[in-house]
Amino acid sequence: MKVIAVNGSPRKNWNTGTLLQKALDGAASQGAETEIFHLYELNYKGCISCFSCKTKNGQSYGRCTVKDDLTPILKEVEKVDAIILGAPIYFGTVSGEMKSFMERLMFPYTTYTDPPGTLFSRKILTGFIYTMNIQEEMVKERGYDRYFTANGMTLERIFGSSEALCSYDTCQFEDYSKYVAPRFDPLKKEKRRAEVFPKDCENAFALGARLVKKLA
Numbered sequence: 001m002k003v004i005a006v007n008g009s010p011r012k013n014w015n016t017g018t019l020l021q022k023a024l025d026g027a028a029s030q031g032a033e034t035e036i037f038h039l040y041e042l043n044y045k046g047c048i049s050c051f052s053c054k055t056k057n058g059q060s061y062g063r064c065t066v067k068d069d070l071t072p073i074l075k076e077v078e079k080v081d082a083i084i085l086g087a088p089i090y091f092g093t094v095s096g097e098m099k100s101f102m103e104r105l106m107f108p109y110t111t112y113t114d115p116p117g118t119l120f121s122r123k124i125l126t127g128f129i130y131t132m133n134i135q136e137e138m139v140k141e142r143g144y145d146r147y148f149t150a151n152g153m154t155l156e157r158i159f160g161s162s163e164a165l166c167s168y169d170t171c172q173f174e175d176y177s178k179y180v181a182p183r184f185d186p187l188k189k190e191k192r193r194a195e196v197f198p199k200d201c202e203n204a205f206a207l208g209a210r211l212v213k214k215l216a
Contacts (some may be wrong), residue, residue, distance in 0.1 A: 005023060014199075027208035084127040131170050151164075167200040
């Protein structure tokens with residue numbers, strides 16, 4: 001049994017990367033093999049609209065034909081039992097690298113039928129970890145909740161199942177005095193990272209463990 005995580009944050013060991021690793025630790029605690037991929041270490045682009053994955057009788061039907069650093073990960077997805085995506089929220093959506101990855105991951109499996117279907121050959125479990133600088137009460141106000149729901153619905157349609165974990169009001173800097181960011185209270189940020197972020201880590205660990213238990 002294998003669970004992989006895909007980190008869409010440019011910082012490997014900060015909020016998103018930490019939570020993804022905790023999720024993998026949870027999966028490993030239940031006996032799963034785990035691996036994490038860091039998108040910002042790779043050279044690739046998003047979907048180029050070549051439509052090779054939609055061409056009748058085409059050699060790449062249902063698969064992305066582009067060959068780059070994403071190719072091994074996309075092949076790995078075909079074999080794993082669960083995949084956990086993670087990304088910070090930038091201007092109301094996931095990071096550009098994660099968005100490009102999602103295009104390459106999900107579009108080839110999506111059928112132009114009514115309703116849309118999937119070409120993925122089996123069901124696997126998926127999770128999504130979102131980290132963001134805004135407070136939880138602002139999520140609905142800014143429409144983030146609809147975006148998270150839409151991502152979850154697409155993952156569920158293609159792969160069979162999905163759940164999400166959100167980490168709110170995250171700490172962006174280790175030392176706020178070095179940056180021009182007067183809207184934030186460094187003491188409040190430090191307090192939240194000390195008191196709340198560890199709970200987010202516990203929830204991420206539980207998410208990973210829960211996915212493996214469902215598979216078992």
